[in-house]
Amino acid sequence: MGYWGDSLLTAFELILGFDREVRMAVWTSLYTSSCSIAIAALLGVPIGLWLGLNRFRGRQLLIALLNTLMALPTVVVGLLLFGLLSRQGPLGPLGLLFTPLAMIAGQTVLAAPIVANLVLAAVTGADQRIINTALTLGASRLQAAIQLLREIRFGVMAAVIAGFGRVIAEVGVAMMLGGNIRNSTRTMTTAIALETSKGEFAFGLALGIILLSVALIVNLFLNALQQR
Amino acid sequence: MQPVISLKDIRVTLGQNFSLSVESLVLQPHRIYALTGPNGAGKSTLLRVMALLLSPQAGTIEFAEGDSRDLARQRQRVTLVEQTPYLFEGSVTDNLSFGLKLRGINSRERSERIRATLAIVGLEGFEQRRAKELSGGEVQRVALARALVLKPELLLLDEPTANIDSNSLQAYEALLRGLPEYGVTVVFSTHDPSQSRRLGEEVLRIEYGHLVNGAPRGPQDAVFNQRRSMYGA
Numbered sequence: 323m324g325y326w327g328d329s330l331l332t333a334f335e336l337i338l339g340f341d342r343e344v345r346m347a348v349w350t351s352l353y354t355s356s357c358s359i360a361i362a363a364l365l366g367v368p369i370g371l372w373l374g375l376n377r378f379r380g381r382q383l384l385i386a387l388l389n390t391l392m393a394l395p396t397v398v399v400g401l402l403l404f405g406l407l408s409r410q411g412p413l414g415p416l417g418l419l420f421t422p423l424a425m426i427a428g429q430t431v432l433a434a435p436i437v438a439n440l441v442l443a444a445v446t447g448a449d450q451r452i453i454n455t456a457l458t459l460g461a462s463r464l465q466a467a468i469q470l471l472r473e474i475r476f477g478v479m480a481a482v483i484a485g486f487g488r489v490i491a492e493v494g495v496a497m498m499l500g501g502n503i504r505n506s507t508r509t510m511t512t513a514i515a516l517e518t519s520k521g522e523f524a525f526g527l528a529l530g531i532i533l534l535s536v537a538l539i540v541n542l543f544l545n546a547l548q549q550r
Numbered sequence: 551m552q553p554v555i556s557l558k559d560i561r562v563t564l565g566q567n568f569s570l571s572v573e574s575l576v577l578q579p580h581r582i583y584a585l586t587g588p589n590g591a592g593k594s595t596l597l598r599v600m601a602l603l604l605s606p607q608a609g610t611i612e613f614a615e616g617d618s619r620d621l622a623r624q625r626q627r628v629t630l631v632e633q634t635p636y637l638f639e640g641s642v643t644d645n646l647s648f649g650l651k652l653r654g655i656n657s658r659e660r661s662e663r664i665r666a667t668l669a670i671v672g673l674e675g676f677e678q679r680r681a682k683e684l685s686g687g688e689v690q691r692v693a694l695a696r697a698l699v700l701k702p703e704l705l706l707l708d709e710p711t712a713n714i715d716s717n718s719l720q721a722y723e724a725l726l727r728g729l730p731e732y733g734v735t736v737v738f739s740t741h742d743p744s745q746s747r748r749l750g751e752e753v754l755r756i757e758y759g760h761l762v763n764g765a766p767r768g769p770q771d772a773v774f775n776q777r778r779s780m781y782g783a
Contacts, residue, residue, distance in 0.1 A: 451636035458601055459649035460626035460700065469648070473639055 325523075332524035333531060343504075343513070344528055351509040351533075354422050354500075355490040358429035359437075362489075363482045366434045370441025370481070371467055375453070385442070391435035396428075396494030403428045404498050420501035425509075428495035433485035440484055444477030445470065476547045483544045490536060552614045554579050554704050554735045555600060555628070560609035562595060570595045570759045572609070577704065577737065579614075580730040584750025585739040592759045593739040594633075597706045600737065601630035614703065626653065628704040633712055635693030637681035642668070642692050645681055649700045667699040670732075671725060687718045694725070698732070705729065707738040711745065723749055 336344050373384060405411050407419040407427075418424045452473050456466035471478060493511040500507030502516055510529045518526040553576045560572040570592040577583060585593050598604040602611070602625050613627050629649075638645050646664045655663070668676055671691040684692060690713060697705055710726070711719055726749055729736050737754075740746050746753050755762040 449636055451632060451634075452638075454603055454630075454632070455636045455638070456648070457603055457625060458628075458630040458632075459696065460622065460629075460652045461648075462622040465622075465652060469638070 329524040329527050333528035336525060336528040337532065341528070343525070344532070346505050347508050347510045347513040347529055348532055350422065350507060351490055351511070352536075354425045354429060354496070354509065355486060357422075358426045358489050359433055359482060359486040361426070361430045362433035362437050362485050365430070366437025366481070366485070367441050367471070367478060369434075369438040370443075371445055371471065373438070374442045374445025375467060375470075388435050388439050388442070392439055394432065394435070396432060396492045397498065398494075399428050399431050400495045400498030403431065403495070407499065419499065420503060420507060422500065422507055424499040425496050425507060428499045429489040429492065432492060432495060433489050436485045436488055437481045440481030441478055444474045444481065447477070448474045480544055480547050483540055483547070487537060487540050487544075490540075491533065551579055553577055554614055556610075556612045557600070558610050558612075560599060560606045560611070562599060562604060562606045564595065568592070568595075568759060570599070570606075570756075570761075572596065572599075572761045575754070575761060577735055579703070579735050580733060581735055582726065582730060582749055582751045583735075583737040583754055584746035584752070585737055585754045585756065586741070586743060586746045587739075587756035589741070591756045592761075593756055594708050595759075596756060596761065597630055597708050597737065597739060600704065601625070601628055601706055603630065626700070627702060628706065629697035629700055629702040630706040630708065631693045631697050631710060633709040635689060637684070637689055637692060637696075640681060641677065642673070642679050642681065642684075642695075643677045645692060645696050646699045649696065653700070663699050664695075667695045670698065671695045672721065686713050687715065687722075690714055690722070691725075698729075698734070701732070702734060705734045705736045707736065709739050709741070711740070711742075 369388075373381065373388075403424065404419070406413045407416070407424055408414055409419075418427070448470060452470050453466045456469040457463075461469060491511065493515060496502070496507070496509045496512045497515070500509065500512065502508050502512040508516075510533045514526040514529045514533070517523075517529075555575075555577050557572050557575040559574075560570070562570040564570075568590075585596065587593050595604065599606055599611070602621060613624060626649075638648060643664055646667065647660055650660045650663065664677060665674075668674055671694055673688065673691055673695065676688070676692070681689075681692070690710065694707075694710070707726075711722055714722055723745070726736060726738065738749070
């Protein structure tokens with residue numbers, strides 16, 4: 323069948339046979355990405371909302387900073403957090419380096435600017451009458467902002483999903499802060515990198531297929547939201 | 551009778567070219583006031599000031615039951631319906647429930663008030679209709695119902711009939727005329743001098759950002775007639 327054919331066959335056998343290594347890598351990826359996107363949403367949604375609703379000196383600078391953070395290379399985030407979490411670093415005594423928590427922290431740093439920026443775009447693009455309408459009906463500023471979030475909920479969900487897409491597919495943070503430890507911090511992406519370098523192409527391919535499937539599902543969902 | 555709202559020495563500056571000044575404006579309860587004036591004179595700005603959406607740089611605004619420092623609570627006395635109102639996503643009931651929920655009205659009373667208010671605006675049975683599926687005239691009436699259901703002391707309408715076709719105009723005007731019976735004081739802005747005469751118990755004229763406070767009908771009509779003759783009408 324040839325190299326590709328044999329590898330694909332083995333890859334599907336690994337997937338359909340619920341191979342333990344594959345399962346653990348998928349679980350670690352989904353777990354760390356879900357946790358990090360949840361925290362990133364808690365941080366990013368209010369920041370995007372606040373930036374979108376308020377006009378103040380330095381706002382443009384903050385938006386430019388957010389845009390820059392969106393393009394942060396994952397290895398740079400990994401490097402900076404490594405410096406904080408390593409034994410010599412200020413947070414070293416916490417012993418977080420090479421744990422899922424460190425990966426979640428790094429992925430949160432990656433995802434939060436994306437969520438904030440896309441929520442900001444959704445707020446800016448929203449109907450300008452929403453806030454005033456809520457205020458004239460007796461809402462406080464906070465209640466009006468919550469109503470605005472309800473009205474742009476699909477934009478907010480799209481922002482969160484885009485952030486999730488970024489973190490589940492990244493390698494740099496997971497590798498540098500997680501350490502690619504088997505059954506602990508090995509994610510789909512780090513496992514693909516490792517197994518392929520070891521010559522286990524079929525194993526990498528199996529994880530690649532799953533990762534692509536997750537990305538496909540996320541994008542289909544995102545498209546469905548954007549159609550609304 | 552205590553006034554619904556009193557404005558004193560109000561000054562609002564928007565950008566470099568527009569300012570609104572109101573020396574004194576006192577609105578009595580259960581009356582209909584027509585706010586007239588040319589485009590850009592400051593009608594919408596004055597309505598937004600009264601709706602507490604726009605803070606004046608100077609002056610005081612007082613409601614009937616004294617001054618409260620809680621802006622949201624003060625806003626609950628007055629409701630503004632914009633010229634092109636925004637309806638929230640969801641049903642007509644969702645829209646009418648919004649302000650009632652903020653006021654802590656329970657679900658049973660909400661349903662009763664919504665049903666009764668939709669009947670007043672001639673939209674019986676519209677409770678479950680989607681806001682997005684309504685016609686322009688229906689949107690206008692749902693927005694009015696959404697304001698009325700809150701039983702505001704002061705209802706502000708910014709050019710409420712500007713987007714209504716001539717068939718619906720009479721019905722809408724009849725509806726406005728009846729509002730003081732429900733204990734509401736109404737201020738509506740209009741370009742149409744004949745509408746201000748038809749509906750307004752008192753006419754407030756605003757020109758170049760200055761309010762001619764509570765101008766009696768005679769002089770206002772005189773100004774209108776003089777202009778009409780100038781344009782050969």
